[in-house]
Amino acid sequence: MTQEQAENDVCEKTEGWTHEDVGKRIVKRETPNGTYFNELIVNVFCQMCAAEFIGPSREAGGFLGGHECLHAWEFSQVMGRNDGLTE
Incomplete structure (x- = not known):
C-alpha cells in the first residue's frame, strides 16, 4: 500500500x-x-x-443490538406479554 492510498483510507471526521x-x-x-x-x-x-447507521464499528454494534431489543419488546407487546421477553 502506498502512502497516498493509506491517507485516502483515513477519515479525520469525529462525527457526521x-x-x-x-x-x-x-x-x-x-x-x-x-x-x-x-x-x-x-x-x-x-x-x-x-433504520440506517453510518459510523464507527463499535457504535454500529450498539445500534444493531439496540434495535434487536426494541423489536423484541415490540413483539412481546403484540403477544400480550408484559415481561419484555418473547417466546
Missing part, C-alpha cells in the same frame, strides 16, 4: 459520517469510555425497520 466515509478508518478516537484505534467506519441497517 456519510456514505463516502464507509470503509475508511479513524486512526484515533477518544471517548469517555476509552480510546479506539484504527476503527472502521461502517454502514449497517436494521432488517426489521430499515
